[in-house]
Amino acid sequence: MNLNQLRYFACIGRLENYTQAAQELHVSQPSLTNAIHRLEGELQLTLFVKQGRNIVLTDTGSQLLKVVQKSLRILDDGVAAVIAENSQQPITIRVGCIPTVIGTYLPKILHQFEQEHTRQVSFELHSVTTERIQAGLAAKTFDLGIAAVDGRKPGYLYHPLLKQPFIVIVAPDHLLAKRHQLQLTDLLGQQVLTYTPELLIGQKVQRTLKRQGVADKLDLTAAYPDEISIAGMVQASSAVGLVADTLYLEAFNLVKIPVAAPEDLRVIYAMYQADNPQHEYLRQLFHLFSQQEK
The missing domain is CATH 3.40.190.290 (D-Maltodextrin-Binding Protein; domain 2)
Known part of the structure; x- marks a missing residue:
């Protein structure tokens, strides 16, 4: 059992779909299938069962998923905190943003933030759907999301940016x-x-x-x-x-x-997980969003 297997399992378990997991992880579907079969063989557990053309977690798989998600979260947060504290390189904040905002409202603010934090912060922008943003925030492949949401989830911080009537x-x-x-x-x-x-x-x-x-x-x-x-x-x-x-x-x-x-039909929010290692920079970015509205 290795770290890649656990990350693959966490993604497939969250999506319960090999095709979507392969797209999110940027690996081939056969590679994911083989990794899960090896993991099941090593653990001597059945983690997924087929349901028509789809797969679903078994009760055992659901139990393991919670353990793996928690463990990966602790690992990723710890590694990010150590890197942030000791690295001389700029911290990269990964932003998932819906296409209607990424080319207009957002770049000016992010550029201003980079200028105010020279050699400290850089941004990596991804133009994706709201659904992909929410999944990326949950999986911690995105640090910041810019998207329309209907409800607020516990453990996240939100800042309203735009209203579209x-x-x-x-x-x-x-x-x-x-x-x-x-x-x-x-x-x-x-x-x-x-x-x-x-x-x-x-x-x-x-x-x-x-x-x-x-x-x-x-x-x-x-x-x-x-x-x-x-x-x-x-x-x-x-x-x-x-x-x-x-x-x-x-x-x-x-x-x-x-x-x-x-x-309003759609309210665009900036959002991130409260326990994100880059919380302080993201908090400052929210403050900049507020200043732009005045």
Whole structure:
């Protein structure tokens, strides 16, 4: 049994999916399968069982996963603390950020922070989905996450950065294009395109529509992964899009109309685990975020 086997097991156990684990760990799927089979053979335990095309942890596997996750967390935190205390090299803070923010709001602030901490801190940026950010924070492959979240988890610190309101997008020649504001009920009779419920933002749309009493009344197609795909379809058709107001929409010839919804569609947070070894630098970064808002 070696450290790689334990890291592979921790990732596969968390995801219960070899393909996703192989992508996250940047190794081949056969390598992961062989590593787990060797681990099971060495321990003489069955850690996973097949369930259709998927795998699930056994009760024994779930018990071992908790032990391995705790042990790896202690090891990684200890190593990072020793390196941070003794290294003359800049500390690298790994940031997972959703694409709509990584090229606009974030770089200026991170550059300013690097200038204020010359030769102390550098940032490694990754443009990924909210789901990948949350998984990376949990696995400690990211130190800082910039993403939209619906709820706050214990053990994490959060700072709200941006709010993206509900809007409707239509083609310039659409009947609604001259409206200055819309109610969700104004969308009755329209073909409405929005995000797939597989995404957090898609789930937020569904909850809002239900609370407003229009979920079962709209001609709704909730099948799209982002604003780009929705905007492309709206620009080429008579459909309307129900989306968050993001930078992606600027590339399209569309009219944006505010929606009288009781809440913002998406709130972007900076977040990190409270026990992160770089807590002090991350705390200072949160303070800089606050200064930018004044």
